Amino acid sequence: MVGEIDILIPVARKSNFIEDALISAHAQQGVKVKIYILENNVSDIAFSNYLRNISNKYNAEYVVFQERLNLFENWNRCLSIGNSEWIAFLHDDDIMAPDYLKYSSLFFYNKDILVYPYEYFSSKSRVFSKSNQVSEILLSSPEQLVSKVFLENVHMSSLLFRRSVKFNFPTQLKMLGDQYAFRTYIFANMQIRVGYLNANNMNQIRVHQLQATSRWGYLCAEEYLYLWQSSFAILEKNNRLNLNKIIYFLVRDSDANTLSKIASSLLYFKWTCFKVTTYALIIFEARSLKLFFSTIFRALFQKTVWEFKYIQKR
Numbered sequence: 001m002v003g004e005i006d007i008l009i010p011v012a013r014k015s016n017f018i019e020d021a022l023i024s025a026h027a028q029q030g031v032k033v034k035i036y037i038l039e040n041n042v043s044d045i046a047f048s049n050y051l052r053n054i055s056n057k058y059n060a061e062y063v064v065f066q067e068r069l070n071l072f073e074n075w076n077r078c079l080s081i082g083n084s085e086w087i088a089f090l091h092d093d094d095i096m097a098p099d100y101l102k103y104s105s106l107f108f109y110n111k112d113i114l115v116y117p118y119e120y121f122s123s124k125s126r127v128f129s130k131s132n133q134v135s136e137i138l139l140s141s142p143e144q145l146v147s148k149v150f151l152e153n154v155h156m157s158s159l160l161f162r163r164s165v166k167f168n169f170p171t172q173l174k175m176l177g178d179q180y181a182f183r184t185y186i187f188a189n190m191q192i193r194v195g196y197l198n199a200n201n202m203n204q205i206r207v208h209q210l211q212a213t214s215r216w217g218y219l220c221a222e223e224y225l226y227l228w229q230s231s232f233a234i235l236e237k238n239n240r241l242n243l244n245k246i247i248y249f250l251v252r253d254s255d256a257n258t259l260s261k262i263a264s265s266l267l268y269f270k271w272t273c274f275k276v277t278t279y280a281l282i283i284f285e286a287r288s289l290k291l292f293f294s295t296i297f298r299a300l301f302q303k304t305v306w307e308f309k310y311i312q313k314r
Contacts, residue, residue, distance in 0.1 A: 002105040004032040005160075006082035009060075009090045010074060012040040014047050017093040017206060019054050024095035026058040030102035033088075035060035038078050041068040072169035072177035075156075079167065087161055093206040094157040100202050103134040104160050111195040112165055113186075116158040118203040134199040142190055143242055147249030149194075150231065151258065154182050158203040165192070176223040180230065187234040190241070228265035236274040244281065251285040260291055264298035 007025045011018060018037075025035045037055045039048060041064065048064060055062035063081060065074070079087070086108060090096060104114055139145050156178050161167070167181040186192055235241065251259060259282065266279040283292050 002031055002108060003086075004034050004084045005086045005088055005101055005105075006084040006163075007033050007035045007088045007090055008038060008078050008081060009036065009092055010038045010040060010078050011042065011051060011092045012071065012074060013042060014044060015092045018051070020095055021090055021092050022054055022058045022060060024098070025090055026060070027098045028096070028101045029098050031105055033101065034082060034084060036081050037062045038081060039064040040074045041065055043068070070171060072173065072181075073171045075169045075177070076171075082163075085163055087163055089156040089159060091157045091205075094155075095204050095206070096157070097202045097204075101160075103199065103202070104197075106134070107136065107195050107197070110193060112162050112193045114160040114195045114197060115152075115154055116197050116199060116202050118155050118158040118205050119201065120207050121204045122207045134197050134202070137196040137198050139196070141242075141245060142240075143245035144249045145190075145194060146187065146235070146241065146246050147253060148196060149183050149186055150228075150250060150262065151254050152196075153179055155203070155205055157205060173223050173226070175220050176227050180227050183227065183231050184234055187231055187238070190238065224261065225265050225268060228262055229269065232266065232275065232278065236272065243278065247278070247281045247285050251282065256288075256291065256294075259286065260294040260298060263291065264295040267295065267299035 005028075007028075009018070009021055009025065022035070022037065025033065035055075035058065037051055037060050039051055039062070042048060051064075052062050054060075065077065068074075069077060088096075088101060088104075100116075104116075107114055139148065159182070165185070167185055169177040169181045171177075173180060186194060235243075235246075250262065254262070263279055263282045266275045266282075279295075283295075
């Protein structure tokens, strides 16, 4: 029997969509949930009262943190709230399908992390079409898992995990702390049981002008470099993985642009034998002169492009 599931909804600013998120959490079917509205000291008494009122309306527990922290510091703090074995994170502007957790619970018995695909939307609609049956995407080896983690971004609103999974969101990043926490944790704990699920219309990620990505998007490229560098540094220490297999899946499953970005990240900063070997294996596996020249170009000029964009943004 599946126990109660904690749904954590961090709120860091005045949100026009928090009630939509709360309604979708409250509407979960077939499972018991405990919903938490976690305010990161918005410093607006009227909005705090509004959060308290809608929390009571939808049977959620309202928690206000007196000390305001930055985005990922706050997320680390949020993970200490609740007692249930499984955690579902939900951004205050996103929504989940009514049967999201019911289908997810079918995989709880042999998984530690569940990853769903997600859809973007920009309307005010909360309508979900009927969800299809959920199935697991079978991965043939740990090396294919590494490749999939490299190539596919996760979204915290489409991720479920056991409380024993200790994600640590890096406070020095503004945009990709969730990607960093997810990837580096898995690469450092390859025994963890990760389930990539195949389902339609389970999570809807709202796109709007007030979200952080609209303000900090120019930082993404440089933060990806940091993300890939950190990922390779962890993989370098893991002698149980077959590097050739990882490269095979990376080349097979990625588009040319993504592969070029990943490969070029190996050419930044201090070179190591592992970095040079990995880079050479990617170029050899792809058998592409175009890839070779594009990675060299990125390594030589991309940093300058990022810095120029940063100056322009400021």
